Amino acid sequence: MSEHHHGDGHGHHHDNHFTDMEARVKALETVLTEKGLIDPEAIDAIVETYETKVGPRNGARVVAKAWSDPEFADWLKRDATAAIASLGFAGRQGEHMRAVFNTPDTHNLVVCTLCSCYPWAVLGLPPVWYKAPPYRSRAVIDPRGVLAEFGLELSAEKKIRVWDSTAELRYLVVPERPEGTEGFSEDALAELVTRDSMIGTGLALSREAAR
Amino acid sequence: MNGPHDLGGQHGLGPIAPEKDEPYFHAEWEKRALGITLSCGAFGAWTLDESRHARESLPPPIYLSASYYEIWVRALETLLKRHGFITQAELDTGHMLEKGREPKRVLKAEMAAGVLAKGGPCDRPVDRPPRFAVGQTVRTKNFNPETHTRLPRYARAKVGVVEAVQGSFVFPDDNAHGKGENPQWLYTVVFDAGEVWGEGADPTLTVSIDAWESYLERV
Numbered sequence: 001m002s003e004h005h006h007g008d009g010h011g012h013h014h015d016n017h018f019t020d021m022e023a024r025v026k027a028l029e030t031v032l033t034e035k036g037l038i039d040p041e042a043i044d045a046i047v048e049t050y051e052t053k054v055g056p057r058n059g060a061r062v063v064a065k066a067w068s069d070p071e072f073a074d075w076l077k078r079d080a081t082a083a084i085a086s087l088g089f090a091g092r093q094g095e096h097m098r099a100v101f102n103t104p105d106t107h108n109l110v111v112c113t114l115c116s117c118y119p120w121a122v123l124g125l126p127p128v129w130y131k132a133p134p135y136r137s138r139a140v141i142d143p144r145g146v147l148a149e150f151g152l153e154l155s156a157e158k159k160i161r162v163w164d165s166t167a168e169l170r171y172l173v174v175p176e177r178p179e180g181t182e183g184f185s186e187d188a189l190a191e192l193v194t195r196d197s198m199i200g201t202g203l204a205l206s207r208e209a210a211r
Numbered sequence: 212m213n214g215p216h217d218l219g220g221q222h223g224l225g226p227i228a229p230e231k232d233e234p235y236f237h238a239e240w241e242k243r244a245l246g247i248t249l250s251c252g253a254f255g256a257w258t259l260d261e262s263r264h265a266r267e268s269l270p271p272p273i274y275l276s277a278s279y280y281e282i283w284v285r286a287l288e289t290l291l292k293r294h295g296f297i298t299q300a301e302l303d304t305g306h307m308l309e310k311g312r313e314p315k316r317v318l319k320a321e322m323a324a325g326v327l328a329k330g331g332p333c334d335r336p337v338d339r340p341p342r343f344a345v346g347q348t349v350r351t352k353n354f355n356p357e358t359h360t361r362l363p364r365y366a367r368a369k370v371g372v373v374e375a376v377q378g379s380f381v382f383p384d385d386n387a388h389g390k391g392e393n394p395q396w397l398y399t400v401v402f403d404a405g406e407v408w409g410e411g412a413d414p415t416l417t418v419s420i421d422a423w424e425s426y427l428e429r430v
Contacts, residue, residue, distance in 0.1 A: 021238070021240050021244075021280075021281055021284070022238070022239070022240045024240075024284060025240040025243050025244055025247070025284055026240070026243075026305070027302055027304075027305035028247060028284065028287070028288065028302065029243055029247055030305050030306060031297055031301045031302065031305065031306060031307055032247065032250075032251070032291075032296075032297070034306060034307035035296070035297070035307050035310075035311060036317065037250075037251070037254070037296060037311075037314060037317060038247060038250045038251065038317070038318070039250070039317065039318060039319045039320055041319075041320035042246065042250055042318045042319055042320045042322070042323045043242075043243060043245075043246025043247060043250060044246070044320070045320045045323035045324065046245060046246040046249050046250070046323050046327065047236075047242045047245060047246050049323070049324065049327055050235065050245070051235055051236075054327075090328065090330065091327050091328040091329060091330040092249075092326075092327045092328075092329075092330040092331070093330065094330065095330040095331065095332040095333065095334075096332065096333070096334060096378075096380075098377075111219075113217070113218050113219035113363050113365075114216055114217060114218075114219075114263075114267075114361060114363055115216060115263055115266065115267070116279055121330075124235070125235050125245070127229070127230070127233050128230070128233065128237070128278070128279070129227050129228065129229050129230070131279035132227075132278075132279070133218050133221070133224040133225075133275055134224045134225045134226060134227045134228070135227045136218040136219070137218040137219065137220065137221040137222070137224045138224075138227070139219075140219040140220060140365065140407075140418050141219070141220045141365075141404075141408055142413070143413070143416060144413065146227060149226060149227045149228075149229070150227075150229060156415070157415070158415065159415045159416075159417070160413070160415055160416050160417075161401075161416075161417050161418075161419070162416065162417070162418045162419070163419055164219065164363065164366075164418060164419065164420045164421075165421070166361045166362070166363065166420045166421045166422070167361060167377075167380060167383075167397055167421035167422075167423070168333040168334075168380055168381075169377060169397075169399075169421050196229075201229075
């Protein structure tokens with residue numbers, strides 16, 4: 001990939017953009033505010049929502065409940081949107097949910113090769129790498145190489161299923177429940193569920209790792 | 212369109228480099244970019260599909276080197292100008308110069324939580340039965356429209372199997388260009404990696420896309 005912009009006459013490395021972008025966004029926000037088109041306090045409210053309320057702990061609650069409650073797991077398989085909404089998680093970028101379950105045979109991995117589709121309602125805002133060209137280009141052709149970058153080596157026999165989110169369905173991976181967690185409460189189980197395990201770039205933590 | 216956004220299967224784009232304990236935002240302006248983009252989406256002046264098309268229409272060198280929030284900001288400027296809300300002169304001076312178009316709705320702070328919680332469902336009823344059934348073998352179309360589509364290049368003219376009929380949804384290829392929602396049935400279609408990538412493909416890999424009915428042909 002090119003290290004520099006060729007089209008906009010700036011030519012900074014993209015890690016050093018902040019000053020340009022700060023000015024650009026400030027101008028945009030000022031114009032829109034002067035025109036009465038945006039409410040700066042609404043922007044604060046949106047940011048606060050995704051910094052403090054809507055994040056991967058939501059998804060962890062869904063997974064922990066699916067591990068603990070077979071009826072809920074079955075509902076999640078059949079109608080993920082409704083099952084997830086029953087725990088209070090719904091809304092933007094979670095309108096049409098699908099839950100895909102890892103099994104001893106198959107590992108699931110979610111990507112959006114065309115943009116940045118991600119299940120905000122259960123995972124919050126996507127990480128930078130999820131939206132960036134390296135992950136989006138490689139997940140569909142070389143998932144084992146991708147997983148290796150996350151420190152995850154799957155056995156050679158394990159099947160890998162990659163879900164490219166090309167429409168408005170948003171995918172949540174339900175990782176396998178770690179061994180030795182019989183009798184764990186839902187709260188304790190939720191602690192084992194990482195964000196990456198719900199994208200497929202990781203596994204749930206073992207009970208030892210969680211300590 | 213065969214734009215810079217259609218990345219599946221490209222090589223040479225570098226390491227993924229996941230960050231440890233990654234923050235949600237890497238600069239204050241990214242927070243403002245998120246909030247401004249969502250606020251302007253609430254005008255109701257354009258669709259999600261049109262905004263995606265604005266992003267993928269950025270020049271490839273910019274698209275590939277920009278952070279995602281920068282892509283959002285650049286595309287938002289295009290949309291705001293296209294729909295008459297602001298002018299380039301205003302962006303250049305950083306101040307209002309003329310009264311622009313009035314939106315249907317301005318997102319106020321007290322509305323934000325409700326709007327985010329409601330989201331924007333895209334499922335719509337259609338009055339005909341699905342043309343394809345679960346288990347049916349289908350071939351994706353070969354086409355290269357200059358307009359918006361959600362059929363990635365790597366998955367064109369490929370034979371796969373319908374795994375699920377997912378309901379009926381707004382058709383982005385039309386909706387992005389103001390041609391109406393024209394909903395269609397949507398299918399999850401799964402391909403063996405060998406069909407998609409050919410020689411050297413990972414034999415344990417299958418890849419699925421969600422494909423609108425008009426992307427698919429009988430085999």
